[in-house]
Amino acid sequence: MLTDQIDWANPEGDQVRIDISKPLPLSGPPGHVTIQTQFFFNKGLDYLHYGSKGSGQDLSISKIKVARYHDFGLELLAPEHIWINDVCTYDISASYGISHWWFNRQKFYIDRHTAESSRKVVRTHMRILSVVRIKAYSRYGYDYLKEITLRRADHQEYTIAEKDFKNLYPSDFEDLNLLLLQGHLNHLPGSDIRMLSTAVKLWTRNLVIRQRVEDFQLGIESYQKLLNLTKPGWDATGFEFKHDYTIIDSPRAVVFPVSNNEQKIMRFNEIYKFSDGTLTNIMEALDYRVKEYKVNRLNPGMNTRFWTDKDVERSKEFIHAIERRLKTRRIFQNLECFVGGRVRDIDYRLLQRTE
Incomplete structure (x- = not known):
């Protein structure tokens, strides 16, 4: 059982005492929130990886303090050492949550x-x-x-x-x-x-x-020591000539802008790695283009090429995939309330x- 005080050892070996009964301090400019690394205290991935013979379960669903961030580009703020290098596997009894059974x-x-x-x-x-x-x-x-x-x-x-x-x-x-x-x-x-x-x-x-082991933790889940997934391949090198929010055929991805006039790409098979804010922003931009843009016409923001039926079809596919991902997250957030531990507005x- 968690108490109001948690001792957490950072990589340098120092002990950091955290009072989780109070709101965790967050910093950053308006619209961007940076989570201080000493507050990534969830050990759920370690439990799932190595199993446990005890009766207690140190899982993300049993945390007291959780957060949901809808900031656009939140994954860009995550330090490099927070992402994992390899996909982590875990034993089947831990995945069922019954490691403490005989x-x-x-x-x-x-x-x-x-x-x-x-x-x-x-x-x-x-x-x-x-x-x-x-x-x-x-x-x-x-x-x-x-x-x-x-x-x-x-x-x-x-x-x-x-x-x-x-x-x-x-x-x-x-x-x-x-x-x-x-x-x-x-x-x-x-x-x-x-x-x-x-x-x-x-x-x-x-x-x-x-x-939760497979999903993006920063955007929709509790504070973690490490994100439980590998870093997305969002580098848009080679696609700088593409207009914002246009669909790339190979790799199957969408180009979206970030700060400092920089472009990133979100691959279709890596949608689950992005936070709610980024997904919502991209979905709304694609939806606007599907509804307002005219096929085979020069459109605002795309003055160098025509939009085709294929662009519309691919954009709709991305919109549907993002909507399905956001709906799945909403359902699992409610399921977490049923299994206990999350302090969240049901x-x-x-x-x-x-x-």
Whole structure:
């Protein structure tokens, strides 16, 4: 459990005492916020990498102080030593958040969740309205949900098992957590509610762990010692002649301006490495060009070339990919609230959703 005081050892070996009960000091000019490196105290990546036999979990989802920054170009402010050099791997029990379980229980849980499951049968965007009934059996101290009957938005019943969790959308777990939180499952026996709550929270924790290890920490997550990803390849050398916010075919990327009349590129496969502010800025600029620019005409900001149908199509693809990334982040921020630890304003409109 975290206390209001954290001792953190910096790379030089000095001890820095941090009072996390108070707002962390941030500096920088208006519109740009710089996080002092001594406040990157999250050891979650070390835990996921090496595992733990203790009962406590030092994960990013258990931090008290978290932050969300919407500043444009925030990733440009990150010092070079904060990015990792290699992609970090971690053991499967740590990714499930069950490293502190004894071996047979771990093996039973992991084997059940890695069992074959039909993706087409269970994967749908329809909202979950209710849980009708549950069938389960216990072994090694864990209650495995053999059958879960759900009622979705079309008012039809669908049957899944706990092994199908890996094929559901994150929004499905948001719906299940909301049903549990709002007390809409009181028609089920108390034992069934407890079993469902345990299974859903464990898998929600697994989703959050996997997402946060792969995601961009500065923009949407708590303070870290190191960013849990490699530095994006945003150098625009060789593409300086490109207009701002035009799409490059190879590599598949978009050119965007930063300070001092400098240009950077954001590759399509590296969208997840950029902060919310940068993604929102680029998405709005592309959206403006799609809606306001005329195809095969000289347009403001592009006085040396015509815009083609291909430009419009590629811009729409980038807009869709960025919207999907921002939506995913919003869902996982809410899921973190359900598994505990985040001090963050929950979107209470979600809690007021009715059937």
